[in-house]
Amino acid sequence: MSKLLIKNAEIVTVNPKNEIVYGDLLIENDQIAKIDSHIDDVDIDKVIDARYRTVVPGFIHTHIHLCQTLFRGQGDDLELLDWLQKRIWPLEASHDEESSYYSAMLGIGELFQSGTTTVVDMETVHHSDSAFQAIAESGMRALSGKVMMDYGDEVPLLLQEETETSIQESVDLLEKWHNHDNGRIQYAFSPRFVVSCSEDLLTQVRDLSSNYDVRVHSHAAENRGEIEIVEQKTGMRNVVYLDHIGLANERLILAHCVWLDNEEKSIIKNRGVKVSHCPGSNLKLASGVAEVPDMLDKDLLVSLGADGAPCNNNLDMFNEIRLAATIQKPIHGPTAMDAQRVLRMATIEGAKAVGLENEIGSLEVGKKADLSILNLNDFHVYPSFGVDPVSRIVYSATRGDVETTIINGRPVMEDRVMKTIDKDIIL
Ligand code: GUN
Numbered sequence: 001m002s003k004l005l006i007k008n009a010e011i012v013t014v015n016p017k018n019e020i021v022y023g024d025l026l027i028e029n030d031q032i033a034k035i036d037s038h039i040d041d042v043d044i045d046k047v048i049d050a051r052y053r054t055v056v057p058g059f060i061h062t063h064i065h066l067c068q069t070l071f072r073g074q075g076d077d078l079e080l081l082d083w084l085q086k087r088i089w090p091l092e093a094s095h096d097e098e099s100s101y102y103s104a105m106l107g108i109g110e111l112f113q114s115g116t117t118t119v120v121d122m123e124t125v126h127h128s129d130s131a132f133q134a135i136a137e138s139g140m141r142a143l144s145g146k147v148m149m150d151y152g153d154e155v156p157l158l159l160q161e162e163t164e165t166s167i168q169e170s171v172d173l174l175e176k177w178h179n180h181d182n183g184r185i186q187y188a189f190s191p192r193f194v195v196s197c198s199e200d201l202l203t204q205v206r207d208l209s210s211n212y213d214v215r216v217h218s219h220a221a222e223n224r225g226e227i228e229i230v231e232q233k234t235g236m237r238n239v240v241y242l243d244h245i246g247l248a249n250e251r252l253i254l255a256h257c258v259w260l261d262n263e264e265k266s267i268i269k270n271r272g273v274k275v276s277h278c279p280g281s282n283l284k285l286a287s288g289v290a291e292v293p294d295m296l297d298k299d300l301l302v303s304l305g306a307d308g309a310p311c312n313n314n315l316d317m318f319n320e321i322r323l324a325a326t327i328q329k330p331i332h333g334p335t336a337m338d339a340q341r342v343l344r345m346a347t348i349e350g351a352k353a354v355g356l357e358n359e360i361g362s363l364e365v366g367k368k369a370d371l372s373i374l375n376l377n378d379f380h381v382y383p384s385f386g387v388d389p390v391s392r393i394v395y396s397a398t399r400g401d402v403e404t405t406i407i408n409g410r411p412v413m414e415d416r417v418m419k420t421i422d423k424d425i426i427l
């Protein structure tokens with residue numbers, strides 16, 4: 001058994017009582033074995049002295065496109081449909097196996113640097129196998145899937161697939177990668193959005209996700225132009241249509257949900273659909289400000305994502321948590337989204353979204369050791385250790401503060417060096 005002991009830390013547990021523990025955290029193999037004010041360091045393989053450091057659960061990004069990491073800066077100052085048609089879809093169509101691999105690997109390096117340990121990733125139509133390869137080699141915990149697009153005048157021919165090919169390739173990838181490395185990697189069917197998917201495809205995805213018991217990951221109600229197209233195509237509001245198909249259920253993760261009406265919110269609540277809020281992307285693509293305080297008041301499950309790199313030019317979860325809190329304040333007042341609430345969205349609520357709330361999302365004995373160690377003392381005005389760490393994480397931390405990221409008890413990033421299974425990469 002391997003034992004790793006993190007000593008003298010400020011441990012932000014995000015447990016049900018939101019406790020902060022000052023002391024030590026013991027990892028045995030891939031699990032948290034003990035959290036206490038003092039743990040003896042006998043028979044320990046590795047000790048990390050975390051004096052004046054803060055330990056947090058790894059962030060869980062519930063919406064990202066690793067295939068878009070290489071496109072940063074190439075689609076700025078556009079709104080969603082122009083951005084997809086003029087920039088993102090032609091760029092996705094130009095991927096080959098190698099570029100798809102490196103796009104994923106570079107994105108993962110950036111995510112480790114900013115304390116993310118789990119992603120829900122949507123790949124492109126082709127070459128998703130190499131993205132899975134990068135995920136497998138990197139140690140990232142992930143749900144991922146090839147994007148599905150078999151419909152619509154809006155979609156370029158280079159990316160448009162036959163329905164059966166889209167289904168078959170998805171099932172082939174699922175059979176190859178689902179539950180890889182003891183469940184660290186899972187498959188998620190990824191119909192891109194209603195605009196690009198036929199009813200036949202969505203219906204088949206509904207049945208397959210139920211038969212295999214895997215998540216479905218899609219976009220909805222992001223942008224007003226997108227909603228208009230959905231209404232023209234189906235005669236229904238976006239989420240009402242998904243419910244009509246039978247896709248609105250507890251396995252569905254829906255990115256954005258900026259423009260929901262009350263009927264859609266109650267479908268999401270009653271069916272147990274998971275919302276992934278992506279504030280940076282919603283601002284940069286001029287999509288709007290999602291009504292997250294209202295969703296939380298109505299008891300919807302909301303977690304956080306960065307979306308792809310060209311949506312917000314930053315995969316850093318610190319950026320998203322800060323925006324999630326601050327964009328609501330001018331509209332709903334200073335306490336509408338407090339720091340503790342958004343930290344929970346970035347961790348334990350994300351774990352619930354992916355169905356892993358018993359394994360990840362907080363620092364508790366018996367859970368997987370997915371965490372990061374932060375140095376939040378880079379303030380020149382006062383010694384900040386011990387002063388409300390949750391506020392410091394939400395309102396002032398940046399990825400430069402992350403010293404170590406650990407997944408399944410294994411450091412995957414230490415001092416800016418990413419440790420993949422067969423080579424180290426300097427970030
Ligand atoms: N809607 C459909 N595809 C995409 C995408 O790649 N990014 C975003 N933000 N929205 C989408």
Ligand code: FE
Pocket residue numbers: 063064065219255307308
């Ligand atoms: Fe997206």
